Amino acid sequence: MMVLSWQLNPGGGGVNAAIFSAAGPELESATKEKVQSLSPGNAAVAPLPSSSPLFTRECVTHVIHVVGPNMNPQRPNCLNNDYNKGCKILQDAYTSLFEGFASIVTNLTWQPVGKTENLERKSLMLQVQSNCSRNYFKKIDQKSKRDVDHGSAKSKKYKGTQDGSGLTFTDSRDENVDSEHRRTERSMSKAWGSWGQAPHQIVMHPEKHKDDLLEISDDAVVLNDMYPKAQKHVLVLARTVGLDCLADVQKEHLQLLNKMHDVGLKWAEKFLNENAALVFRLGYHMEPSMRQLHLHVISQDFQSTHLKNKKHWNSFNTTFFHDSVDVMDEISSDGKATLKDDDKLLSMELRCLDVEVDLQTYRA
DNA sequence: GTTCTAGAAC
């Protein structure tokens, strides 16, 4: 956030006054602590105390004051129509602004603080330490342990020839028949287009895709997402035949969900060992486009050339993305996942996740 | 002119 005010006070109108007003008296005192006055071309970074309304409401952590060239003879350092001087000061102002911003960013250090155990949940948290001694906590994962025992352990695990019918599916027509059959049988599921069949083929015959898989077990296979939406983005595919989306998940799958979660967590931890700055979320899409229930393990940087549109962003940053731990909780208590109507979620206006909500969640 | 969006095709 940038404030243009040579006096560094709430005076004046427009944006400057609005920011001071929104930030409360905390901004003024934080600024005074740093600097008394600013000349054109210079910037000053004021860390906002957590008591500031701007901090609590909008998670603004710093305000950067910067003063541009002044053409008003009523104020100090008037340009007096010196165009070149004006350009120089404007350049300095931007440079100072970005240097100030860079100083905030580079002073942020991410440190894993390790696992913490309590009676029911295992949390792996990352601590962000900023130069103004405020700490943020970002949950990368929580896991319900108590639920494991409630699972009936009757997971319909696919074991090679155990389910002979599965092996005969080679074209989409047969698959549709299969899908249709399941729909009447389970009153769930949906028809899957040919594009959505790949994961199914992979879990049926993982040996044929060995080169593309990171891990193969009886319950799940792990692979890199073909179109990763972040620096690290892997999928944990369930191998259970007929388990394609959250709507299909029932209590009997709890144990499987836990296993998938553990596998996903293991990969997240591996990636964190390589780069401690990453933050991960593990979760499911409310309405996936591909067969076979798959857990997304995705770093929260969203730095990827494959993240191209609003839908991509929203699929990981709205409630369309269901955290794995929440799904397990819901299945455990209600026997089914909570599915909201998804029509508008993917076309919602772009916005960052509400850090404030996160903080409350993580403190709870 | 551009960006956005929905639909078709794969």
Add this chain to the structure above:
DNA sequence: GTTCTAGAAC
């Protein structure tokens, strides 16, 4: 899931 494209919207 992706890409392509036409039409809408700006």
